[in-house]
Amino acid sequence: MEEKVIKKLIDEAKKAMNNAYVPYSNYPVGAALLTEDDQIITGCNVENASYGLTNCAERTALFKGVSEGIRDYKAIAIICNGKLIASPCGACRQVIAEFLEPKAPVILANEYGEYQITTVEQLLPGAFTPKSLKEVNNV
Numbered sequence: 001m002e003e004k005v006i007k008k009l010i011d012e013a014k015k016a017m018n019n020a021y022v023p024y025s026n027y028p029v030g031a032a033l034l035t036e037d038d039q040i041i042t043g044c045n046v047e048n049a050s051y052g053l054t055n056c057a058e059r060t061a062l063f064k065g066v067s068e069g070i071r072d073y074k075a076i077a078i079i080c081n082g083k084l085i086a087s088p089c090g091a092c093r094q095v096i097a098e099f100l101e102p103k104a105p106v107i108l109a110n111e112y113g114e115y116q117i118t119t120v121e122q123l124l125p126g127a128f129t130p131k132s133l134k135e136v137n138n139v
């Protein structure tokens with residue numbers, strides 16, 4: 001990926017992180033998806049007094065995009081506050097694997113602009129995906 005695009009995605013994820021609704025964890029997270037046609041869709045985590053209803057930043061971004069009719073994504077950047085480099089939870093890894101190719105880059109960043117790049121398949125090896133169901137149902 002071009003450095004310029006990586007930086008732009010991290011920047012947009014950071015802006016989304018500033019909208020995080022995190023009164024319970026105080027742990028804001030932001031995500032930015034790059035669509036196949038080079039649009040950027042962002043999301044933040046949205047918590048709830050009923051804690052288990054919290055929606056992570058990654059899933060917010062994906063559900064926003066899909067609900068707007070966008071299904072093809074080529075990369076995602078995830079950022080969290082502080083020095084720690086972001087790491088998506090298990091639920092988000094599964095949802096990312098639904099919509100991004102196994103080799104798609106996943107950019108994990110911290111607030112200071114430091115980042116590392118991994119892939120969907122490295123985050124969730126042997127993922128259960130739409131392809132798994134296709135082979136069984138022969139569709």
Ligand SMILES: O=c1ccn([C@H]2C[C@H](O)[C@@H](CO)O2)c(=O)[nH]1
Nearest residue numbers: 025027029045056057087088089
């Ligand atoms: O990948 C992750 C991991 C955690 N969170 C959120 C959920 C919750 O609001 C807060 C603490 O778990 O961080 C995300 O948004 N994305």
Ligand SMILES: [Zn+2]
Nearest residue numbers: 056088089092
């Ligand atoms: Zn998550």
